Amino acid sequence: MSEFNKILIANRGEIAVRIIRTAKNMGYYTVAVYSDADTHALHVQLADEAVHIGPSPVGESYLRIDNIIAAAKASGADAIHPGYGFLSENSDFAAACEENGICFIGPPAQAIELMGSKRQAKLAVEKAGVATVPGYDGAQQDIATLARHAAQIGTPLMIKASAGGGGRGMRLVEDLSQVEADLNSARSEAEHAFGNGELILERAVINPRHIEIQIFADQQGDCIHLGERDCSVQRRHQKVVEEAPSPFVSPALRKDMGAAAVKVAQLCNYVGAGTVEFLVDAEENFYFLEMNTRLQVEHPVTEMITHLDLVEWQLRIAAGEPLPLQQDQITLDGHAIEVRLYAEDAYQNFLPQTGRVHLWHTEPQHGVRVDSGVQSGTLISPFYDPMLAKIIAHGKDRATAIRKLDRALGNSVVLGTETNKPFLRQLITHNQFKSGHATTGFIAEHPADWLPANARDEQSGACLAAALLHSCGNHSGIDGTTRITLRGRRQSHLIRVEGDRVLTVTCGDRCQHIELHRNGPRATVRLHSVGQPVVSRIVYYHIDDQTLYKTLYLDNGFTAQQFVDITHAPPDKAAHKGSGKVLAPMDGNLMTIQVQPGDKVKQGDIVAVVEAMKMEHPLRATVSGQVEKVVAQHGDQLKARQLILLITEENNPE
Numbered sequence: 117m118s119e120f121n122k123i124l125i126a127n128r129g130e131i132a133v134r135i136i137r138t139a140k141n142m143g144y145y146t147v148a149v150y151s152d153a154d155t156h157a158l159h160v161q162l163a164d165e166a167v168h169i170g171p172s173p174v175g176e177s178y179l180r181i182d183n184i185i186a187a188a189k190a191s192g193a194d195a196i197h198p199g200y201g202f203l204s205e206n207s208d209f210a211a212a213c214e215e216n217g218i219c220f221i222g223p224p225a226q227a228i229e230l231m232g233s234k235r236q237a238k239l240a241v242e243k244a245g246v247a248t249v250p251g252y253d254g255a256q257q258d259i260a261t262l263a264r265h266a267a268q269i270g271t272p273l274m275i276k277a278s279a280g281g282g283g284r285g286m287r288l289v290e291d292l293s294q295v296e297a298d299l300n301s302a303r304s305e306a307e308h309a310f311g312n313g314e315l316i317l318e319r320a321v322i323n324p325r326h327i328e329i330q331i332f333a334d335q336q337g338d339c340i341h342l343g344e345r346d347c348s349v350q351r352r353h354q355k356v357v358e359e360a361p362s363p364f365v366s367p368a369l370r371k372d373m374g375a376a377a378v379k380v381a382q383l384c385n386y387v388g389a390g391t392v393e394f395l396v397d398a399e400e401n402f403y404f405l406e407m408n409t410r411l412q413v414e415h416p417v418t419e420m421i422t423h424l425d426l427v428e429w430q431l432r433i434a435a436g437e438p439l440p441l442q443q444d445q446i447t448l449d450g451h452a453i454e455v456r457l458y459a460e461d462a463y464q465n466f467l468p469q470t471g472r473v474h475l476w477h478t479e480p481q482h483g484v485r486v487d488s489g490v491q492s493g494t495l496i497s498p499f500y501d502p503m504l505a506k507i508i509a510h511g512k513d514r515a516t517a518i519r520k521l522d523r524a525l526g527n528s529v530v531l532g533t534e535t536n537k538p539f540l541r542q543l544i545t546h547n548q549f550k551s552g553h554a555t556t557g558f559i560a561e562h563p564a565d566w567l568p569a570n571a572r573d574e575q576s577g578a579c580l581a582a583a584l585l586h587s588c589g590n591h592s593g594i595d596g597t598t599r600i601t602l603r604g605r606r607q608s609h610l611i612r613v614e615g616d617r618v619l620t621v622t623c624g625d626r627c628q629h630i631e632l633h634r635n636g637p638r639a640t641v642r643l644h645s646v647g648q649p650v651v652s653r654i655v656y657y658h659i660d661d662q663t664l665y666k667t668l669y670l671d672n673g674f675t676a677q678q679f680v681d682i683t684h685a686p687p688d689k690a691a692h693k694g695s696g697k698v699l700a701p702m703d704g705n706l707m708t709i710q711v712q713p714g715d716k717v718k719q720g721d722i723v724a725v726v727e728a729m730k731m732e733h734p735l736r737a738t739v740s741g742q743v744e745k746v747v748a749q750h751g752d753q754l755k756a757r758q759l760i761l762l763i764t765e766e767n768n769p770e
Contacts, residue, residue, distance in 0.1 A: 118436045120195035120219045121145060124167075124188045125159070126209075127199030128178065129489035130505060131411075132159035135197050138427040147191045149184060151177035153497045158489050165191050172499045178202045181209050188218055195219040195434065197427075201501070204410040205232050221434040223333075223409050227384040231407040234278040235316050241404045244383045246376050249395060249403045251318035253278075259299050265317055266295045272320035275299060277306030277313075281406070283353030284309040284731065288320060305732050308707070321403065323557040325364050325396040326350065328408075329377035330418045330426075333386045334433050340443040341374040342418050342426075347393075348556050349543060351466055352731075356536075356559070357543060358414035359453040360421050363514060363552030369400055380407055389415075389430050413456070413506065416485060420452035420510040451514040453521050455540045457528065459502040462539035463568045468502045468728055470703050470756060471495075474532035474658040474669065475637050476504075483510045483517075484524040496533055498703035498728045504530060514552065518544055530676065531637070531658040531669035538675045539566055569675050571606055576628075577677040578602050578609040579621045580641065581668045583630045584657050585681060586613045602668075602679040609679075618644070696739050696763035700754035704728030709750060709761070715743045717763060724748075724760055739765040 123139050124147040125132045136146045136159060148163035153172035160166045167187035170177035177183065179202060188196055196213055198204035204222065207229035213220035222228070231237045235253040242248055251274075252265035266273055266289065275298055277285025285306030287298040299315065307313040326347045333339035346362035347355045361370070377392035384407075391412045393405040415426050429440060459469040473494045478486050488505035496502060507528060509521035525541050546565060548554055559566070569577065582600045598613045612622045619630045629644035637658055643651045656671045666681040700706075704726045711723045717737045724735045746761040748754065 118219050118434060120435065122147060122191065122193045123195045123197055123221070123431075124149065124184070124191060124193035125163070125197050125199060126178070126184050127197075127202055127204075128154055128157060128159055128500065130487045130503070131199040131201075131413075131489075133162060133489050134487050135199060135427055136162050138425055139197075139431065142428060142431060144195075144431070147187070147193045149178070149187050151499070153495070153499055156493075158491050158494070167191055172497065174202065174499065181206070181212050184209070185212055185216055185218070189216070193218070195221055197221040197430070198410065200408075200410050200413055205408070207232060219434055221388070221430055223387050223390065224385065227386050228409045230384050231390075231409050232279060233314070234276055234406055235314060236278075237407060238316070238404065240383060241380050244379055246380060246404045247402065249318040249321060249405070251316060253316045257314055259296055259303075262299050262315060262317065263296050266299075267292055269317055269319055272322060274318045274320040275302045276316050276318065277302060277310060278316050279310040279312035279314060280306055281408070283350075285315070286353050308727065308732075321395045321397055323398075323555040324348075325362070326355075326393065326405075326556055327362055327365060327373065327396050327402070328391045328393040328412070329373055330412070330415070331377050331381045331386070331390050331392060332426075332429055332433070332439060333381050333388065333390070334439045335387055335436055336438050338439050338442075339378045339381050339386065340439060340441070340446065341377050342422055342424070342446055343448050344370055344373060345412075345414055345417055347414060349549065349554050349558055350556055351462075351559050355414065355456065356540070357453065357455050357549075357554075358417055359451065359514075359517075360417040361448055361451065364396070366400075369396075369402075373402055376402070376404070380404065388433050389426055413503075414454055416487060416506060416508045417452040417454045420485070420508060421448045421450055422446065423449065450510055450512045451517045452508060452510040453514075453517045453544070454506050454508040455521065455525065455544065456503050457505045457507060457525075457530070457540065458536045459496045459504055459530075459533045460536050461534045462536040462566065466536070467701055467733070468498075468731070469496065469534045470498050470502075471533040473504070473530060474660065475529060475656060477529040477637075477656060478524075479527035481520065481524055481527070483520050484508065485510075486524070486528070504535065515550075518550060526673050529656045529671045531656060531671060532660070534678070535676065538568065542566055568605055569677060573675065574604045574606050574677065575609060575623050575626055577670055577672065577675075578604055578611060578679055579623045579626060579628050580630065580655065580672070581657075581670050581677070581679040582609075582611040582613055582623070583619050583621050583632060584634075584639065584670070585659065585666070585668055586619065587632050587634065588659060599683070600681065601683045601685075603682050604677065604679050608682065696741060696744070696765050698723055698735055698737065698760045698763065700726055700756055700758045700760060701733060701735070702726075702728050702756045704733070704754055706748050706750060706752040706754055706760065707732065709746055709748070711743045711746070711761065713743050713745055717741065717743060723763075726754060735760065737763055739763055741765040 122145040146163045148166040149169045169183040203209040207225040210225040273289040275287040303313040330342040345360045349357035391408040394402040396402045461467045485508045511517035614620045631642040633640040658669045660667045707725045719740045722734045744762045744764045748760045
């Protein structure tokens, strides 16, 4: 038995909060670690103690093994839980814990090292008789060799970072004439994200299912699986929706995949929680993809259908206890679905967002669980993954779980930053998803179905936003009439507001009578439209008056919108589409500048690359012309909308 009493959680955000709660329930003392950016974070507030480990960038804080070990020693922690991401799959970290007499709540360093390399892992599981996707996983890693093997494999081809995950260092190649550029780009991203530029090549399995098996192994050598999760709905090779059990997997396939996953775990003498991931084609052929030697982001769906606490199992196994249950004691109850709520603009290529969460609100609901590391006042920084929360719904069947999840999303309010909430609701209510036929190509195959609020919906939101601004005393009118100009996502709206208790709001061809009853950030709205029944609705809102122009954030239960009050703003001549300004889309690090003053560029050319929230974001010229000046340089920490370079448009009379 390995006895420990105080657990340091070497992570942040929702997973740190989730681990702290189970550890406390089991009677353990908990220690949080935090960077400068996380000084006031929720996980810091919930832990018994907290230790500062460095500046905001992950390379100076959460990825510093020496800082984490020093924090454990300073706090007297005798065990470390790594969560997921960061150092959770770093064999050097596991070894450092062991060398310092600290229990690492995870597998042995040797297992992490073997499975942490996609190349070495594929070689090992092939020897064990588990099928893998055909490709190249050799030791020769020069670009010329990789390009030669890519040509032999043919298209469609997948390039993958051997050391990584989460879509970083991954490229789908459909045109071999660009393969060397794709290889270089993937290697650069992999080296930046993981410190390792090793790549593997695989024949791309088109529109497969992404199915993973949750396994657990104890220190006595026993190993079982807890069924599968379907993680097929992805964007940019990152999971968006996860569910258990899979609507695709039959009992026979579950048994075969479970046995293969257990075989993979046993071949590396695994201990603790792990996940073996497979690609499954339409004929139910499955291929080993990788093994994640840690707890997965999506573990709650397994918890919901097994009624088990997987973190509790981790702690018990780390303490030397045998597996709490045997394989024939594992039963699956009902269906669970999880979505990842991100601070991102899903309608602008999933562009990560930063900013302060002015309001975070969820409504308690039977069968619904919300795992979050944010609260009202949390600042979403550019240094970390932009996931805000995981929302999980459980029902007696899949249709019930979908219905509960959609309602839970509708009642989850984030004001202050753009989120993917409307997009998630579109996903889970889409007929193809509801029928259980969504594959990894689902999102990309239906671009016309993922659209922001239409012009009519935005106009309706603008009317309500203007009424709220007027009633909160932000505007005064002449002769009882106030004119307000709001800029939304699609366009600007000129709105006329008249009246006192019941407001008459006119925007374009829309005229509404609105009665408001405000209670803090919540308002009861009664809408009177000519010839229509009176509708009463609860909305949440926040007015941010700390910016140059007031911004009103609005959630009406169906969609979240934001409007900037530009009533008194001067005309913005540079804001027209096609201006030659290349601006930082968010706070981040300028990785490369690919042009110099005097260079000729065409509209759409990549001119710079910004790294933010663990992803590389290429910036393209919005006009064709000549680079007039470059005002930023490699390595600069950029603020959102900071000017990087300026292009003089061809035939521009100015």
